Amino acid sequence: MFIRALWPALLTLITGCxxxxxxxQSWPPGTSDSIELTSTPFYPQQDYECGPAALATVLSAAxxxxxxxxxxxxxxxxxxxxxxxxxxxPEIVAAARKRGLVVYPVRPAxxxxxxxxxxxxxxxxxxxxxxxxxxxxxxAVVIGAxxxxxxxxxxxxxxxxxxxSSGDFMRRWSLAGRWGIVTLQPGVLPANPDWPVYLRAxxxxxxxxxxxxxxxxxxxALASDPGLAAARFGLANVRYAAGQLEQASSLYASLAGDPExxxxxxxxxxxxxxxxxxxxxxxxxxxxxxxxxxxASSLAAALSxxxxxxxxxxxGVGPAPPGHCTALHP
Amino acid sequence: xxxxxxxxxxxxxxxxxxxxxxxxxxxxxxIGTGEAMSSVARAEHLSAVEAVLARADVQTVLEAHGVTTxxxxxxVAALSDEELIALQQEFDQMPAGGISLLAVxxxxxxxxxxxxxxxxxxxxxxx
Numbered sequence: 001m002f003i004r005a006l007w008p009a010l011l012t013l014i015t016g017c018x019x020x021x022x023x024x025q026s027w028p029p030g031t032s033d034s035i036e037l038t039s040t041p042f043y044p045q046q047d048y049e050c051g052p053a054a055l056a057t058v059l060s061a062a063x064x065x066x067x068x069x070x071x072x073x074x075x076x077x078x079x080x081x082x083x084x085x086x087x088x089x090p091e092i093v094a095a096a097r098k099r100g101l102v103v104y105p106v107r108p109a110x111x112x113x114x115x116x117x118x119x120x121x122x123x124x125x126x127x128x129x130x131x132x133x134x135x136x137x138x139x140a141v142v143i144g145a146x147x148x149x150x151x152x153x154x155x156x157x158x159x160x161x162x163x164x165s166s167g168d169f170m171r172r173w174s175l176a177g178r179w180g181i182v183t184l185q186p187g188v189l190p191a192n193p194d195w196p197v198y199l200r201a202x203x204x205x206x207x208x209x210x211x212x213x214x215x216x217x218x219x220x221a222l223a224s225d226p227g228l229a230a231a232r233f234g235l236a237n238v239r240y241a242a243g244q245l246e247q248a249s250s251l252y253a254s255l256a257g258d259p260e261x262x263x264x265x266x267x268x269x270x271x272x273x274x275x276x277x278x279x280x281x282x283x284x285x286x287x288x289x290x291x292x293x294x295x296a297s298s299l300a301a302a303l304s305x306x307x308x309x310x311x312x313x314x315x316g317v318g319p320a321p322p323g324h325c326t327a328l329h330p
Numbered sequence: 331x332x333x334x335x336x337x338x339x340x341x342x343x344x345x346x347x348x349x350x351x352x353x354x355x356x357x358x359x360x361i362g363t364g365e366a367m368s369s370v371a372r373a374e375h376l377s378a379v380e381a382v383l384a385r386a387d388v389q390t391v392l393e394a395h396g397v398t399t400x401x402x403x404x405x406v407a408a409l410s411d412e413e414l415i416a417l418q419q420e421f422d423q424m425p426a427g428g429i430s431l432l433a434v435x436x437x438x439x440x441x442x443x444x445x446x447x448x449x450x451x452x453x454x455x456x457x
Binding site: 048049050051054077078080081082083084085086087088089090091093094095097098126128129130131134135136137138139164168176196199200203204206207208214230233234237240260261263264267268271297298299302305306308309 | 358359360361362363364365366367368369371372375392394395396397398401404405408409410412413416417421424425426427428442445451452453
C-alpha cells in the first residue's frame with residue numbers, strides 16, 4: 001500500500017516531470033490564461049470549522065453587492081456537527097439556500113470549474129487531503145487558476161492564498177468525489193448551465209419559501225432558453241402563488257402540449273379556473289390532464305384531489321355569471 | 331433527561347407536526363415545481379407523511395451528534411426532500427469536512443509524516 005501511495009512522488013523524482021498539463025487541456029477557449037477572483041473575502045478557519053469558513057467565503061462573495069457579509073460563527077449552528085467534527089454537504093447546500101441563493105453543483109470536471117471561475121464565481125469544493133483509505137476531509141474555495149503555471153488558487157483553512165499544482169488539486173478533489181458548488185444570486189446563471197440540475201436547484205429554492213427569487217431565476221433561464229418547460233412551469237407556479245392568475249394561466253396553457261409538464265400544468269390550470277369560478281373550463285382542463293396522465297402517474301393523487309375539489313365547487317355554487325369566463329384560455 | 335420524557339416530547343412534536351402537514355395536504359391540489367420535476371425524472375419524492383418521519387429521524391440523529399434541539403429543528407426544516415433522504419440513509423458514511431487531526435494521531439501519524447515528507451499528501455502545513 002505504501003509503495004503504491006509513494007509511486008506518484010517517485011515518478012516525479014525519476015522523470016523530473018512537472019505533471020500532466022491538466023489545466024491546459026481543460027482551459028475554455030477565449031479565456032485569459034490566468035484567472036483570480038482577488039476580491040473574494042477570506043475567513044480563516046478555527047478548529048475544525050472549515051465548513052462554516054468556506055461557506056462564509058462563497059456566501060459573502062455572492063452577497064457582496066447587497067453589502068451583506070456572512071461570518072463563519074453565524075453558520076456554525078447551521079452546518080457544524082460537533083460529534084463528527086465537521087460539516088456535511090447537504091447541510092452546506094441548505095444553509096446557502098436559506099440565504100436566498102441558488103446552489104448549483106458544478107460538473108465533476110476541471111473544465112467546468114475553470115468556466116465558473118471565468119464567469120466570476122468562486123467554487124466551494126470538498127477535498128480529501130489524506131488517502132483514500134485514510135480520508136482527511138476539507139472544504140476550501142477555489143478562487144483562481146493559471147493555465148501556464150498549471151496551478152489552482154484557493155482560500156483554504158487558515159491560508160488566504162493557497163496555491164496547489166493542478167495535479168495535486170485534481171487528486172484531492174477526485175478523492176472527494178469531485179464535489180463542488182457555486183452559490184448564485186437569483187437571476188445570475190452559472191457558466192454552461194446543466195439545465196435540469198440548475199432548475200432543480202431553483203425549485204428547491206422556491207420550495208424553501210424564496211418564491212420571488214426563484215421567479216427571477218426561472219425568468220433568467222427562460223431568457224437564455226425559452227424552450228425550458230421546467231422553468232416555464234416553475235415560473236407559472238411562482239405567479240400563481242403570488243395571486244397573478246392570468247399570467248400563471250397563460251404560462252400553464254402554453255405547456256398543455258408539453259410531453260413532460262402538460263399533466264401538472266393542466267392540473268394547476270384547472271385549480272386556477274376553480275378559483276375563478278369557471279368550473280366548465282376547470283372540468284375541460286382536468287379531463288385533458290387525466291387523459292394524458294394514465295393511471296400509474298405519480299401525479300394521479302394530485303389529479304384526483306383536484307377532481308374532488310371541482311366536484312365540491314360544482315355542488316356548492318351556481319353557474320358562473322355569463323361572460324365571466326368566455327375570454328379565458330380553454 | 332430520562333428516556334420517558336424524551337419519548338413524550340418526541341411523540342407530542344411528531345403528532346403536532348403531522349397534524350399541520352395533514353391540513354396542508356388537504357388543500358394541496360396544486361402540483362409543486364419539485365414534485366412535477368420528480369415525476370418527470372422518476373426521482374424520489376416524499377409524501378407529506380414520509381417527509382415528517384424523515385425530518386424526525388434526521389433531527390434525532392443530529393441531536394445524537396451534539397447539535398442542540400433548537401438548531402436541529404431549524405436545520406431539518408431547511409432541507410429538501412433529496413437532502414433529507416441522503417442524510418437519513420447515509421449520515422454515518424458521509425464525509426464530514428473538517429480535518430480531524432486528533433483522529434488520525436498515533437500510528438497513522440508516522441505513516442502520514444512519511445507520506446507528507448515525500449509530498450504525496452499535504453495536511454500538516456498551512457491548511
